[in-house]
Every structure is written in C-alpha cells, then in structure tokens.
Amino acid sequence: MSDPVLLVDDLTVAYGPATILHDVTTTVTSGEVVAVLGANGSGKSTLIKACLGLAPVTHGEIYLFGAPITKPAQVPFDRIGYVPQRAAAISETPTTALEVVMSGMIGNWRLRPPRGAKARAMEALEQVNLADRAHHPIRVFSGGQLQRTLIARALVRTPELVILDEPLSGIDAHSQELLLGSLHQLHDAGATIIVILHEIGPFNGFLDRSIVLAQGSISHDGAPPEPHGHHASDSHVHQHYPHGDDAPPALAPDLSWG
Ligand SMILES: Nc1ncnc2c1ncn2[C@@H]1O[C@H](COP(=O)(O)OP(=O)(O)OP(=O)(O)O)[C@@H](O)[C@H]1O
Structure with a gap:
C-alpha cells in the first residue's frame, strides 16, 4: 500500500460552541485524486483548512506526510500547493500577478524565491493563460483572473x-x-490531488475517490459519482451512487503561506 499523504483520525473542529466537523476519519494515499463533496455548509472548506493547520482542531489528529499538524515546523509545506476558495482580500494590494506567483516558491523558512523563480513563475502564468497580464497589479483583476493567479501560485x-x-x-x-x-x-x-467541488464537470473520469460530507461528518468515502452525474450537490450525489450500501444518506480567503 502507498504511503499516506494525509491521515485524519477522529477529527472534531469547533468554533466556540458550534461543532463544524465531528468523527472525521480518512486517509489519502500517494497518487490518489480525491474529491471532497457535500452541500453548502457541510464542512468541506473547514476540513481542508484543518488539514493545513488553518482551523482549530478540537479533538483528533491530522498528519501530513507523516508529520503532525500540531507541529507545523515539521510539516513540509513546501511540498504542498494550496488554492484557497476565492480570496477577495488580497485583490486590494498593489502586487503584480508575477509577484504573487513567485511568492508560491517561498516557504518553510525560505524568504527569497530560488534561482530561476521568475522564469518558472512566467511558465505557471502561461499554464493558466495569464502570461500577458504578468506585470499587472492583481487589484485590477477579475475574480476569475485572480483565481487563476492563485492556481498558478x-x-x-x-x-x-x-x-x-x-x-x-x-x-x-x-x-x-x-x-x-x-x-x-x-x-x-x-x-496527490484533493479537490473540493460543487460540479464534477471536467474532473469526470479523473477522480479515484470521493469523500462526501453531510452536516460535518463523512457520509460516503469511496467511489466517485458516476460519469453522467455532473452535479456534486446533495441530491445528485445521492442519485448517482451505484451501490445502495455505499450511497450517502440525503445530504444534509485564507492565504496561509506563500
Ligand atoms: N471561522 C468560522 N467561525 C465560525 N463558523 C465557521 C467558520 N468557518 C466556517 N464556519 C461555519 O462552518 C460551517 C461549514 O463551513 P464550510 O465553509 O466548511 O462549509 P463548506 O462545505 O465548505 O460550504 P460551501 O460549499 O458553501 O463552501 C458553516 O456553517 C460555516 O458558517
């Protein structure tokens, strides 16, 4: 069996009196492509944030590449690329797209981008079709352009x-x-790829597995929705699971490092 890249054991996340996630246990192994699905507010982003040390773990344990998230200095964050949910907050800064992408090469105590960083950042901007906007400040970007900049980063x-x-x-x-x-x-x-989705869309056929959250706990961890199911929202996820025993019940901007 491949090494676990991510291990979540009996996780609870609470904000004050509100328990957002409870009894969450799962493992993602090297090379897997995993979708995290579920209705609005089911806890998808909170799960991902907890896995990155960005949400409070009230109970349970999380390991990334074998390192406990409670000891961030041991976690190899430079091996991880994180695209947060639409982040409007950074769009007011005078920073250019190229600078944002170059910041993706800083991390784990490295304060300067490595040699060749600029060329690599330009390549990454080409990958998201934004090379011609490299020197534009992101504050003038549309939401989609900003999202693509963060993907490049x-x-x-x-x-x-x-x-x-x-x-x-x-x-x-x-x-x-x-x-x-x-x-x-x-x-x-x-x-290894972990992706929160509302629409399976172009991820059809690329997913190995899906984790479905319902009201803060896992209701399904197994086969992804069938190819004809393009919608990952509650009723559709329910409809497209082939095996009754696997079927989930009716489902109920951070920039961490850079
Ligand atoms: N910092 C916070 N403080 C208090 N409650 C929070 C906080 N962050 C999230 N929540 C609450 O936790 C619940 C789950 O939120 P989360 O963003 O994880 O859901 P989600 O499944 O990603 O939703 P969506 O599909 O709408 O993005 C929501 O009820 C939300 O209001």
Whole structure:
C-alpha cells in the first residue's frame, strides 16, 4: 500500500460552541485524486483548512506526510500547493500577478524565491493563460483572473500534494481545461490531488475517490459519482451512487503561506 499523504483520525473542529466537523476519519494515499463533496455548509472548506493547520482542531489528529499538524515546523509545506476558495482580500494590494506567483516558491523558512523563480513563475502564468497580464497589479483583476493567479501560485512549486478549494468556480471553460491539463501533468508525475467541488464537470473520469460530507461528518468515502452525474450537490450525489450500501444518506480567503 502507498504511503499516506494525509491521515485524519477522529477529527472534531469547533468554533466556540458550534461543532463544524465531528468523527472525521480518512486517509489519502500517494497518487490518489480525491474529491471532497457535500452541500453548502457541510464542512468541506473547514476540513481542508484543518488539514493545513488553518482551523482549530478540537479533538483528533491530522498528519501530513507523516508529520503532525500540531507541529507545523515539521510539516513540509513546501511540498504542498494550496488554492484557497476565492480570496477577495488580497485583490486590494498593489502586487503584480508575477509577484504573487513567485511568492508560491517561498516557504518553510525560505524568504527569497530560488534561482530561476521568475522564469518558472512566467511558465505557471502561461499554464493558466495569464502570461500577458504578468506585470499587472492583481487589484485590477477579475475574480476569475485572480483565481487563476492563485492556481498558478500553487502549481509553481511543483507540489507533491495539491489541495484546491472549488478551483473551477468563476473560471471560463478554456481556463478550466488548462487547469485540468496542469493537474493531469502533476498527477502523472506522482502528485496527490484533493479537490473540493460543487460540479464534477471536467474532473469526470479523473477522480479515484470521493469523500462526501453531510452536516460535518463523512457520509460516503469511496467511489466517485458516476460519469453522467455532473452535479456534486446533495441530491445528485445521492442519485448517482451505484451501490445502495455505499450511497450517502440525503445530504444534509485564507492565504496561509506563500
Ligand atoms: N471561522 C468560522 N467561525 C465560525 N463558523 C465557521 C467558520 N468557518 C466556517 N464556519 C461555519 O462552518 C460551517 C461549514 O463551513 P464550510 O465553509 O466548511 O462549509 P463548506 O462545505 O465548505 O460550504 P460551501 O460549499 O458553501 O463552501 C458553516 O456553517 C460555516 O458558517
């Protein structure tokens, strides 16, 4: 069996009196492509954030590449590319797209981008079809262009684990195809991919597995929805599971490092 890239054991996340996730246990092994699905508010983003040390773990344990998330200095964050859910907050800064993407090569105590960073950042911007906007400040970008910049920032470090929170939202079909192409390339090179989705869309056929959250706990962890199921929202996820025993019951901007 492959090494676990991510291990979540009996996780509870609470914000004050509100328990957002409970009894969450799962493992993602090297090279898997896993979708995290579920209705709005079911806890998908919170799960991903907890896995990255960005949400409070009230109970349970999380390991990334074998390192406990409670000891961030041991976690190899430079092997991870994270695309947060649409982040409007950074769009007011005077930073250019190229600078944002180059910041993706800083991390784990490295404060300067490595040699060749600029050329690599330009390549990453080409991958998301934004090379011609490299020197434009991101504050003038549309939501979709900003999203693509953040995708480039995550991919520029050639991550071994890519975590994307609704990466398709607000980006056009051509950019979606480019993103899928880049993810396929990373996957062919051995990367593990965890992606929160509302629509399976172009991820059809690429997923090995899906984890469905319902009201803060896992209601399904297994086969992805059938290819004809394009919608990952509650009723559709329910409809498209082939095996009754597997079927989930009716389902109920952070920039961490850079
Ligand atoms: N920082 C926070 N403080 C308090 N409650 C929070 C916080 N972050 C998330 N929540 C709550 O946790 C629940 C799950 O939110 P989360 O963003 O994880 O859901 P989601 O499944 O990703 O939803 P969506 O599909 O709408 O993006 C929601 O009820 C939300 O209001």
